[in-house]
Every structure is written in C-alpha cells, then in structure tokens.
Amino acid sequence: MEIGTIGAGAFAQAFAKHALKAGHEVKLSNSRGPGSLRETVGSLGPRAAAVSKEEAAACEMVLLAVPWDNVPETLADLLAWKNQILIDGTNPFHGKAGNFRLADVGNLSTSQLVAALAPGARVVKALNNMTVPNLEAEPIVNGARRVAFVSGDDASAKKRVQNLLESFGYSVSDLGNLRDGGLIQQAGGPLAARNLLEQGECQR
C-alpha cells in the first residue's frame, strides 16, 4: 500500500519506519516541499519518497502529523478527499516543545474537528498517545506487545488501521467512535502518553 504523511517530523518519521518495515511505500510531505526532505527519505530507504502535500494526501491511507496550530491551514489546502483513510496522529497542543499549552477544543474530540476540516476523508484517531521514543522502540518488549488504540466513526477504515498497526507488531484496542474514543486517547485524556504492554502469547 502507498501511505502518505502530511508532516515529516519526528512523529511521521517514526511511523514511516514501521510502515516501511511492514512492506509499504511511504510518501512524506512537509510545508517546505520535497526538496527539503531529500536527506530524510534517503535515510529511510528506497521505498520512501518525498512528495508534495497534495501527492501525499492522494494516497489511500494518509497520516496527519503536523502541529495542532497548523492543522486548519494544512487541511484547508486539501479539499478533495476521496474517501481515503486519514489517520489523525495529532495532539491538541498550542506552541512549541518546551512551552506547550493544551488547546481548548470545546465540546468535541480533536479528531471530530479534524474530520470537519477534511470532508470526504475517513478519519481514524491512532498512535497520537504514543511518544516518539516509544513509537521508535520495538513494538514487542520481552514478549509483550505495546498497546495501540484506534477510534473512528467508519468501521471499515478503523479495521484497516487496526490491521496496519497489528502488522507493525502492536496489540490494538478499539475505543469506539471519534468522539468517545477520541476523548479518551487525545492529549488531556486518560490514555495520553501511556505506554501499555499486553502480556500473553505473541505471534511474532
């Protein structure tokens, strides 16, 4: 599968490594254009490519991995979603690392806001609760699998993201719809930044 990333920072690169290892092609994009990502894709390997934001967004599965303050402008440029799956990996922080403030998102989950800004995309919240060091580490720790979460309103899209994350090695737990599950896994919710492991028989 071709997977696009909108944003190519620490989080998107950690995700890309898993997707590449699982055999997918990854098209990464950022705000400065493909030329600025040459070194990054070079280090990721031959199945990684640097592309425009529009090209990344045309993939059948797309990871949204930009700072929260940049989400509206990022999605405003991408109005032609054609039923693709948009994995919302964002967390609602204003500002930059070292000076974060939790954004007030009113009565919605942040992924509901993302879905409203990306009409035609099937939004699934996933991986946002993992820190980059945990995402970069092996999904299997001493025979236990790290737990990843998915939330979404479209059951088939959610299942496909679940399958993808399971292929990375995670144990995946479905938290329900974008509102209820989203609120649980987003920053400020009870699962934010939790690093949970599932003991038991490991298939890999």
Ligand SMILES: NC(=O)c1ccc[n+]([C@@H]2O[C@H](COP(=O)([O-])OP(=O)(O)OC[C@H]3O[C@@H](n4cnc5c(N)ncnc54)[C@H](OP(=O)(O)O)[C@@H]3O)[C@@H](O)[C@H]2O)c1
């Ligand atoms: N870091 C973590 O531990 C972590 C964990 C889970 C989730 N997250 C979430 O993932 C998101 C990204 O975090 P990060 O740590 O990867 O940040 P980061 O390293 O600062 O990277 C941000 C990326 O977003 C791109 N970007 C910004 N505005 C854009 C636009 N208008 N169009 C296209 N690309 C744009 C940047 O491109 P340029 O460099 O070209 O501007 C950069 O590639 C955030 O919402 C964060 O909350 C982070």
